[in-house]
Amino acid sequence: MGQRAFEKCKPYFVRTAQFKDKVTCCCRQHVEMRSLFKSCMQFRKRLLSREGSSEVKLYESLSELVDDTLCTHSANTHQHKISCLDRLCSECGVCKFSMLPGELDESDVQISWERYEYKNVKVKGDKMIRKLVLILRNYFETSHARGPQDAAGGFIKKQADLAVIRGTHVIQSSSDLFDYAQSNLSTTADSSKCSRRIFRYVDSVNRDRDRNFLPVKENRKIHRVRSFNDGEIFVRKLSCYSCQSCIVGNYSTCMNDAQLGTYNKIKMVKESEHNDTDADSDNDEGVDDETNICDFVSKGTIFAVKADDTDCPYYILRASKDPIILRKTATDKWGASYHQGNKVIYVTTLTLLIITHSN
Known part of the structure; x- marks a missing residue:
């Protein structure tokens, strides 16, 4: 569906989207x-x-204000340097933004603006939920993944929805959808441009592939990715579509590095290698856990035991005798039971007294 056809489907009370509405963020x-x-x-x-000063400028847009705080871009490009946008340049910054004395006077508060705020709102059942009170509704074309496949998939889903609503079919799984489409949607109408529809059902998908890699950190900030060697990639925060080198495919000699930044090399890690590393660490931890403290304690040994107490994270104990093996089941004064054959340590609790000296 094109933009004009999409705009014709809008409700009558929604205005047509302008260019400034499309180049924006909501x-x-x-x-x-x-x-x-x-x-x-x-x-x-x-x-x-009121003051009639000509030292400051009345800006029409926020972009115009930001441009005045950045270095002027060169004549052969309309883009600013990446160092200026990241506020790493020493020659530009918010210091270039001039303000009136009245704007710096904190006692004269005459500005009000809208903002989102979370407030408690009562819903059904006398429940209180937190939600944003300022709501914006937009009607515009996203143009994401638009193509002929959308019409074909939308037709199948719409017919399946109608069949379920009318009660003629029960569709609860992918196999049910395939059976319905195979028996009811394979043939087309005489006025249709396609002569038939062919459906294929994939029972299972093998996802145990060795080429799966762990995700790259902060990948939503990356706009350009190119492969280098096996398991290595070059990434950059901004993409280039204008220089002659990138147009012909010579991405390593991009002519807009000053404006867009340089590439960073990242070593990709396979999921299988990561899982093997985790398994090795788990095995190592298991070996440490299997070590019995009784093998290191004898009569008179002082040792610490971790406790689940915020005020006292550790207990300082001293073994009153060598570890022994119980001949019968026993219960201590805290109610803990020890079965016959367990190796136990008889201990006494020590009080640690810390004395500080100050001059």
Whole structure:
């Protein structure tokens, strides 16, 4: 479905999306920032009309304000350097942003803006839940994964939904969906452009593949990935679509490294290797756990035992006799039972007194 056809399906009370609506972000942080920027510019406009200063600028958009705090980009590119965007450049920054004396006066509070806040809202059953009170609804085309396969998949799902709603079929698994599609949707109407539909059912999928790797940390910040050697990749936070080197496939000689940043090499780790490492560590821990403390304790030995007490994390104990093997089941004064044949240690609790000396 194209954009024009999609816009014709919108409700009558929803306005048509403009270009500025598409080049935007509707996350909470950016919506609150735009509201704050608008209120601050209105406040600056009132100050300028009252003071008449020409040293500061009245910005039309937040992007214009940000551009003034960055270094000017070169003539052959419209992009800023990555060091300037990350605020690592010593020649630019928020120090280039000029403000009026009235804007720096904290006593004159005349700015208000909208923001999201969590508040307790009563729902059914007299329950209280926390939710954001400011709600934004948007109607626009996402254009994610649009293609001919969407129409084919949407047709099958719609027909399956109608069959379940009408009560003619029961579809509770993938095999039920395949049987329904095979028996009811294989033939097409005379007016259809396709002559038949062929369905194939895959009973099981082998996912035990050795090529699976562990995810890369902070992968949502990565926009360019290219392979290097076996198990190694080069990543970069920004992508290049304009330089001649990247267009012909010579990504290692990108001409926009100053604006987009350099590549970082990452060593990929296979899941099988990671699991083997975890198994080895678990086995090592198991060997340590199998070591019995009785083998290291004799009469008069002082040792510490970890306790589940926040005030006293360890107990200092002293063995009153050598470890012995019980001839019959016994119970101590705390109610713990020890079966016949267990090796136990008779101990006495020690009190550790710490004396500090100050001049």
